[in-house]
Amino acid sequence: MPELPEVETVRRGLAPAMEGQAILLAEVNRPDLRWPFPPNMAARLMSRTVLRLRRRSKYILADLDNGETLLIHLGMSGRMTVSGDPLGRFEHDHPAAQKHDHVVLHMANGARITFNDPRRFGAMDLLQTATADRHKLLSVLGPEPLGNGFHEQHLTEAFRGRRSPVKSVLLDQKVVSGLGNIYVCEALFRAGISPRRRADGISRIRVAALVPTIRQVLNEAIEAGGSSLRDFRQADGELGYFQHSFDVYGRAGEPCHTPGCGAPIRRIIQSGRSTFYCAQCQR
DNA sequence: ATTATGACCTGTAAGC
DNA sequence: TGCTTACAGGTCATAA
Numbered sequence A: 001m002p003e004l005p006e007v008e009t010v011r012r013g014l015a016p017a018m019e020g021q022a023i024l025l026a027e028v029n030r031p032d033l034r035w036p037f038p039p040n041m042a043a044r045l046m047s048r049t050v051l052r053l054r055r056r057s058k059y060i061l062a063d064l065d066n067g068e069t070l071l072i073h074l075g076m077s078g079r080m081t082v083s084g085d086p087l088g089r090f091e092h093d094h095p096a097a098q099k100h101d102h103v104v105l106h107m108a109n110g111a112r113i114t115f116n117d118p119r120r121f122g123a124m125d126l127l128q129t130a131t132a133d134r135h136k137l138l139s140v141l142g143p144e145p146l147g148n149g150f151h152e153q154h155l156t157e158a159f160r161g162r163r164s165p166v167k168s169v170l171l172d173q174k175v176v177s178g179l180g181n182i183y184v185c186e187a188l189f190r191a192g193i194s195p196r197r198r199a200d201g202i203s204r205i206r207v208a209a210l211v212p213t214i215r216q217v218l219n220e221a222i223e224a225g226g227s228s229l230r231d232f233r234q235a236d237g238e239l240g241y242f243q244h245s246f247d248v249y250g251r252a253g254e255p256c257h258t259p260g261c262g263a264p265i266r267r268i269i270q271s272g273r274s275t276f277y278c279a280q281c282q283r
Numbered sequence B: 001a002t003t004a005t006g007a008c009c010t011g012t013a014a015g016c
Numbered sequence C: 001t002g003c004t005t006a007c008a009g010g011t012c013a014t015a016a
Helices: A004-018 A041-045 A129-134 A152-159 A166-171 A181-191 A204-234
Strands: A023-028 A050-056 A059-064 A068-073 A079-083 A101-107 A112-116 A123-128 A266-270 A273-277
Touching (some): A004 A112, A068 A129, A152 A166, A181 A204
Antiparallel strands (some): A079 A112
8 A cells, every 4th residue: 555654664664674784685576567677686686785765755765885776666556575584573484475576685684575566566776876866756756745845835836727626636746745545535634625626726724734734644644554563563574554544535425524524425536546525524 | 738548467346 | 156347555658
């Protein structure tokens, strides 16, 4: 479930197993995911030490000790799991290889990092750390919603002249990077804004309120991801499995959570994707 | 330039 | 039990 909070949860789960560790072996089991892997990816990863794991939007960036950075995107169905940590913080044993285990990193501490992605919408690339911001996939991204570059003035300017529904505009990664279908729906519910409203028709006050609302939704989700991380350490090594109690997402026909409302949550299609909202509370 | 649509893939659940 | 259909957390290329 990779939107920003899930990717951040995965990053936090991977970091203690990967940071400061050398990659002894990289198994690359197919030539591509969404795009071809970079040339000689397995060889370029082997014997490299991961200096640190970063996140930019929905991308995980692993800075290596040779000036290259491994870029990872989980797409729709990508998972990264840790197994076999010798300290016993993760799994005791390595599970049997699964279908769609496309890349497996064997770390010097005995941990094994497995990238599994049935739909193969994910991606990996290698880029120069020093110029990472100029990478084709990263250079087009808008500000981090939890960063200093995301503020009222930015959203106001981003919404100006945008006649599309605010739902679609918030999904545009150039406007703000890291939101996906779930958290846009949830943020608009909390902000009381109809997803159908034109972005350029939203009042100044409500645009201003949207900024802290988005931050709050994401921060709460990251917190909840943190708790599922603790489960993962005790359990089966599954990482990025995120449970959350949503107000609207996936709740079509169920009663609105707003006290005294109870109206049925609606599901509509916008730009080909499901939108969930309460027609009573969101105007 | 903005906007909407199809495309990329597989797996799962629901309906008949 | 089978078969068919709808749908899924993303985002890129294309065309209107």
